[in-house]
Amino acid sequence: NAGVTQTPKFQVLKTGQSMTLQCAQDMNHNSMYWYRQDPGMGLRLIYYSASEGTTDKGEVPNGYNVSRLNKREFSLRLESAAPSQTSVYFCASTPKETQYFGPGTRLLVL
Amino acid sequence: GENVEQHPSTLSVQEGDSAVIKCTYSDSASNYFPWYKQELGKGPQLIIDIRSNVGEKKDQRIAVTLNKTAKHFSLHITETQPEDSAVYFCAAGPPGRRALTFGSGTRLQVQP
Numbered sequence: 001n002a003g004v005t006q007t008p009k010f011q012v013l014k015t016g017q018s019m020t021l022q023c024a025q026d027m028n029h030n031s032m033y034w035y036r037q038d039p040g041m042g043l044r045l046i047y048y049s050a051s052e053g054t055t056d057k058g059e060v061p062n063g064y065n066v067s068r069l070n071k072r073e074f075s076l077r078l079e080s081a082a083p084s085q086t087s088v089y090f091c092a093s094t095p096k097e098t099q100y101f102g103p104g105t106r107l108l109v110l
Numbered sequence: 111g112e113n114v115e116q117h118p119s120t121l122s123v124q125e126g127d128s129a130v131i132k133c134t135y136s137d138s139a140s141n142y143f144p145w146y147k148q149e150l151g152k153g154p155q156l157i158i159d160i161r162s163n164v165g166e167k168k169d170q171r172i173a174v175t176l177n178k179t180a181k182h183f184s185l186h187i188t189e190t191q192p193e194d195s196a197v198y199f200c201a202a203g204p205p206g207r208r209a210l211t212f213g214s215g216t217r218l219q220v221q222p
Contacts, residue, residue: 033209035212040119040214042116042199043154043199043212044212045209045211058209090154097142097159097203098144098159099210100156101154102153103151103152103153104153
């Protein structure tokens with residue numbers, strides 16, 4: 001039981017490049033989330049998916065898109081990366097309330 | 111929407127002392143209040159949570175208290191140990207499966 005896994009662990013992009021952050025969970029949870037973590041700002045919600053086939057915007061969705069591919073997988077896409085998107089990205093899943101987090105993806109946009 | 115404020119941002123204590131971290135929230139509909147611990151280079155992990163129908167909950171050296179009227183909740187760690195050193199986040203959540211709103215975090219350092 002791996003819990004929540006994220007790939008890649010670390011990525012460097014140039015401004016304007018695109019990439020997809022992958023997240024998968026093997027706990028059969030319905031809800032999944034993407035957060036970004038910046039120094040002194042805690043965790044801010046980008047997008048979430050309450051169930052397979054649904055997605056909703058969070059607090060900071062601009063510049064991102066998501067896909068809930070199936071119950072296990074929830075991906076986050078940056079179409080045209082900007083330096084302001086340099087951050088640590090966390091995926092989480094929950095069966096009801098308690099959220100279980102992945103190890104994070106560190107993204108540096110130059 | 112919900113707004114969660116967390117204090118202090120940094121806290122340094124001597125091993126064996128107690129540590130207290132406080133959070134306030136704005137949305138009276140929130141009814142779920144978890145606390146997460148984040149070690150360096152890792153994702154946050156739940157350490158304790160409380161729901162709005164309970165005023166206090168304890169798990170060994172960790173306790174959480176909730177004052178619904180004042181809209182604040184606190185994390186208490188007794189007999190602190192060096193391995194308690196980490197960043198702690200509070201959060202507040204509405205009913206249902208919508209996402210949590212997190213505080214800005216408290217960096218706790220326990221000096222041996």
